[in-house]
Amino acid sequence: MMKVLKGGGSEFRMMITQLGGAGGGPTGGNVTYVLPFTSESLNPTGEFINSNAITASRSRGVGDVGNRAADGSFETEVNFHLMPMMMYSVLGATSGTNIIPSDNKLPTYEVGVQHGASASPKITQFSDVLVNSLRFTWASNAIMTASFDIVGLVEAGSPAMPDTNVKNLTNNILLFPARFIRSGTGQSELKFDSGGDAVKLLDYALDFEFSIDNGIDVDTYALDASGRLTLVPGELAVTGSTTLLVPATGELRANLDALTIGSEWPWITLGIDNGATERHVIKLQNIYIQDISHDIADRGKVAYDIDFVAVFDGTKVDALDKQPILMALAASGTAGTHYHRFLGNTA
Numbered sequence: 001m002m003k004v005l006k007g008g009g010s011e012f013r014m015m016i017t018q019l020g021g022a023g024g025g026p027t028g029g030n031v032t033y034v035l036p037f038t039s040e041s042l043n044p045t046g047e048f049i050n051s052n053a054i055t056a057s058r059s060r061g062v063g064d065v066g067n068r069a070a071d072g073s074f075e076t077e078v079n080f081h082l083m084p085m086m087m088y089s090v091l092g093a094t095s096g097t098n099i100i101p102s103d104n105k106l107p108t109y110e111v112g113v114q115h116g117a118s119a120s121p122k123i124t125q126f127s128d129v130l131v132n133s134l135r136f137t138w139a140s141n142a143i144m145t146a147s148f149d150i151v152g153l154v155e156a157g158s159p160a161m162p163d164t165n166v167k168n169l170t171n172n173i174l175l176f177p178a179r180f181i182r183s184g185t186g187q188s189e190l191k192f193d194s195g196g197d198a199v200k201l202l203d204y205a206l207d208f209e210f211s212i213d214n215g216i217d218v219d220t221y222a223l224d225a226s227g228r229l230t231l232v233p234g235e236l237a238v239t240g241s242t243t244l245l246v247p248a249t250g251e252l253r254a255n256l257d258a259l260t261i262g263s264e265w266p267w268i269t270l271g272i273d274n275g276a277t278e279r280h281v282i283k284l285q286n287i288y289i290q291d292i293s294h295d296i297a298d299r300g301k302v303a304y305d306i307d308f309v310a311v312f313d314g315t316k317v318d319a320l321d322k323q324p325i326l327m328a329l330a331a332s333g334t335a336g337t338h339y340h341r342f343l344g345n346t347a
Helices: 083-091 251-258 338-342
Strands: 011-018 031-035 037-050 063-077 092-095 098-101 108-115 122-139 145-152 166-168 189-191 205-213 237-245 264-273 279-294 303-310 325-329
Touching (some): 063 122, 083 092, 083 098, 083 122
Parallel strands (some): 031 166
Antiparallel strands (some): 108 122, 122 145, 122 205, 279 325
8 A cells, every 4th residue: 555645743844933013032043833723834935937928829828937945834732831922923022021023123043844754744944934924712612723824935956954043832731722711810801882891801802813914025036036025014914803792781781782884893802711829811902893893693692793803003102002903911920931031041
């Protein structure tokens, strides 16, 4: 029976080679992260250029390849210790112990994926890679997942797996639904008006997802068609959606009844812990409703499907309050854990 290449035993690595915007990031040179991916589609791209001159033949003329590049996507299950790396990769800056959007720079990676036995593996390696977009999905019946779209300058001619300062974190704490914080410090909350109290998001939300899109310009090719000259981040877009149960009475019910396209929510926080004393908090701010709908198909519950966008608000006084999204890394717990090392604290 013929042996074929299989996905079992595969490995996916991202090596950070250049930090993004202001502040923070990994210290001590390049760092290689091993990600527990569930699917990948890393493929070289290019254009086959033909002659279209009219000749005695009905066929096209001789062609040549141009505008080579390296793009792809992959999906991974999110674990606690890799989450800061994921957020930093798509935002690119830090402020104190917060990961925030950079003005115009993102960290650069070498990306490699290996399939098959170690004796004769199939390896794909991309150089000068940026994360174009990242989508986090949270449901009650699944581990939190992250979907990455990446863009690169070129596929390596002699591919090899990145192997500098390898951080193999594939067996760390996966973010099962129970890892989201219901109450206490860093709890998951929805602030639905400027005057009222926040409500516990987990009391009403049936699902939640959000995306960060850097809008990278991928069409800056060299005149000699040798490849991309650069990758330029464009307009940052932070969007998301959630399904909320409609309570029979109360302040949230009144707010949902009044909700329409263009309505504003001050913020949503997503609190995540590791089952002990350490936690991350993601905060989406300056939220505007893009679409709201409900569908009654039976005698069961009533819920609203809500699409939203988070924006930069220059009218806010505090610099962090202006941001559409940030990730706060709590200083509690063991100082030597990976997310503290990510910010340069190796104590």
